[in-house]
Amino acid sequence: METKEQNTVSRGAFLRSMGLSTSALMAFYCMGTTLSSCSTKDDDPTPTPPGGSAAVTGTTTGGGINFNVDLTSDDFKKLKTTGEFSIIGDTIVIATANKNYVALSKACTHQGTTVNYRSASTDILCPNHGSEFKLDGTVQKGPATSPLTVFKTTLSADGNSLNVKA
Ligand code: FES
Structure with a gap:
């Protein structure tokens, strides 16, 4: 007489007995147990870090x-090079010269398009309608009429961390 225990074969053992590979087993588990395993990126409980980077x-x-x-960090080590810039949150952070940084609001004051830094002319260009701003935030060329907001930047003594503050 068979016992209940003898009749209970795990799903994995059963599939292995059928000669399925490990990858085939994983696919089976993902199809059959979408609620409890093999989560997708949408299920990732890790919140997006500030500025999109850890x-x-x-x-x-x-x-x-x-x-x-x-x-x-890999994401921002380029900011140790003069002429580079990064968009971080609502700001554009620019490495203007050796260990000198400028941070301004990234949104063009004309219609809100994210601006870019032009290292050749050391100014800021809005790619939408061509407004230009100086590094002190003032308008160099319209149609924008209001300046970008300037934030305070402070480099750590070891040069490895930059603070940006309103
Ligand atoms: S949005 Fe920047 S110039 Fe129009």
Whole structure:
């Protein structure tokens, strides 16, 4: 007489007995148990870090901007090179010269398009309608008429962390 235990064969053991490979087993598990395993990216409970990178800590948007950028990280080590820039949250952070940084609001004051830094002319261009801004935020060329907001930047003593603050 068979016992209940003898009749209970795990799904994995059963499939293995049919000669399915490990990858085929994983596919089976994913199809059959979508509620409990093999989660998709949409199910990832990890929140998006500020500025879209784990190398940024603090507040990168809104009125209370105050964040630190790890300049040794893969995402932002380029900011150690003069002429490079990054868009972080609501800001554009620019490496203007050796260990000098400027941070401004990234949204063009004309219609809100994200601006770019032009290292050749050391100014800021809005790619939408061609407004230009100086590094102090003032308008160099319209149609924008209002300046970009300038944030305070402070480089750590070791040069590896940049603070941007409203
Ligand atoms: S949105 Fe920048 S110039 Fe129009």
